[in-house]
Amino acid sequence: MNNRKVFVIGLGLIGGSIALAIKKEHKNCMIYGFDIKEDQLKMAKSLGVIDEFVDQVEKGVEDADLIILAAPVKKTEEVLINLASYNLKASAIITDVGSTKEKIVEKAQVLQGKGVTFIGGHPMAGSHKTGVEAAKAHLFENAFYILTPSEGTNMTKIIQLQNWLKGTKAKFIEMSPSQxxxxxxxxxxxxxxxxxxxxxxxxxxxxxxxxxxxxxxxxxxxxxxxxxxxxxxxxxxxxxxxxxxxxxxxxxxxxxxxxxxxxxxxxxxxxxxxxxxxxxxxxELPIKQKGAIPSFYDLYVDVPDHPGVISDVTGILSKENISITNIRILETREDIMGVLRLSFRSDQDRDRALTCLAENLYEAYISS
Structure with missing residues (x-):
């Protein structure tokens, strides 16, 4: 997919993460972006999430091979209506990331006759952070990525979309919008x-x-x-x-x-x-499998009531390049053990933290 053009509308956490996943897998494609917030656009370019940004959606869709609508569902409907009046590349694939699908797929029928293919999408993963600065190429790794093509959608186009998105390392599943x-x-x-x-x-x-x-x-x-x-x-x-x-x-x-x-x-x-x-x-529900609600990768650590213990715990993890997304003291009273709740980006980081803290004689555990 050399010299192809991708256009991402909406540069928040989801749109930014998909852009990074595409850049990781398709290094020679050009990724353009649009967002109603100018600061998000500038941040996206400075972080290398996109190559260029445009100030109008109409400019961005010109010659785009893949158009990703990463906006709230109501806004996505508005964009779909506008796209019907723009010049689109006949072979273009258009997809969205909305949490509801039936009404969006119905709205996408306005694109019939344009020669483009709309395939509804919903990456079922996220984070408790927002904004393009929180975007990660691996955000969707091992998560379910639902595709809801309309009846009669060319199978080749569905495969092409999965190839575009394979850098997400997600698990693609096809189902009807209503399902x-x-x-x-x-x-x-x-x-x-x-x-x-x-x-x-x-x-x-x-x-x-x-x-x-x-x-x-x-x-x-x-x-x-x-x-x-x-x-x-x-x-x-x-x-x-x-x-x-x-x-x-x-x-x-x-x-x-x-x-x-x-x-x-x-x-x-x-x-x-x-x-x-x-x-x-x-x-009996799967523990490590990513679901529709973002998982909390928390680790609990028993700590003594002693000055400097928190900095010792964080220092141990820092030496191993393990990032903590949040830290909270759940209980600390004189003469009893306190409990730290550490939150991580992934279960892999949490498991590494568990191992190295245990090696340093800390009692750490995962609560299911």
Whole structure:
């Protein structure tokens, strides 16, 4: 794919990471970028994520062999409509990265007659950081990358898109747009909605119990991490996947009514079985496989109450060139062991950290 042109619309974490993966695999192609934020454009070029940037989408699509729409789903729909009026290379492949697919694939029908091929896409990986400065070529490694081609899409074009994206080292899976939206709704969209609702519940009760937020700073904060995701992105996702989420909410209400009944009747064996079966199913889920919700690669380290212990731990990891993305003190009181929670970019970094800390006589462990 020498001397080919790639145009990325939206230079955040996802768009930037895909650009880096393509550059890594196809060194002779030229990557152009566009973003509504000028600072992101300049940052992308200075970091070598793109080769050049343009100030208008219409300029970027000219002669582009691959066009990647890495914008929020609502914006992606707008871009698709605009593309229908631009001069596009007849053999061009256009793809997106949206978390919903059915409505986007339907909207892409405006491109019929242009000679181009639209193939919906969704790389099911991400990070808790945002912006092009957080982009990594290996962000999607071993993650599922869903492709949702329309019926009748030329198989050659699907293969070409996978060849363009093979630098991501992702696992490509084809499915229908509706099947994708059902699966993503269950294991990604709905959990985000529940996490946000849990936070709202605490926020309301806190008005009567001001100390509540202090107690919610530990485990509650951890299980609701995903509620910190982009509000704009999740607004668009909920609207686009409305029918499936409404159905899931109805089922969830039935589930909560069932649990409410168990509690009202104080059925101890039924309650025990409810938690037991949930534990069994959850414990059998793949551990290292990347899913739709970004994984947290956390390592817990028991540390004594001693000055300099944190700098010692970080120093050990620094010598091994292991980067820590976050560090938090979970518990530290006089005369007892404290606990550090270290977060890493990948499970490989976490496993390396576990090994070298153990070699330095630290008690470190991974909580599943």
């Amino acid at each position: 994708h939206d059902q699966i993503a709704g269950v294991i990604s969209h709905f959990p985000h909605l529940i996490a946000a609702s849990l936070v709202h519940q605490v926020a309301k009760i806190e008005k009567e119990q001001p100390l509540l937020s202090n107690f919610a700073a530990g485990g509650f904060r951890d299980i609701t991490r995903i509620a910190s995701a982009s509000p704009v992105m999740w607004r668009d996702i909920l609207i686009h996947n409305k029918e499936i989420l409404l159905s899931l909410l109805s089922e969830w209400q039935k589930e909560m009514d069932y649990v409410k009944g168990l509690i009202e009747k104080a059925e101890d064996q039924s309650i025990l079985q409810y938690f037991h079966s949930a534990k069994m199913f959850r414990d």
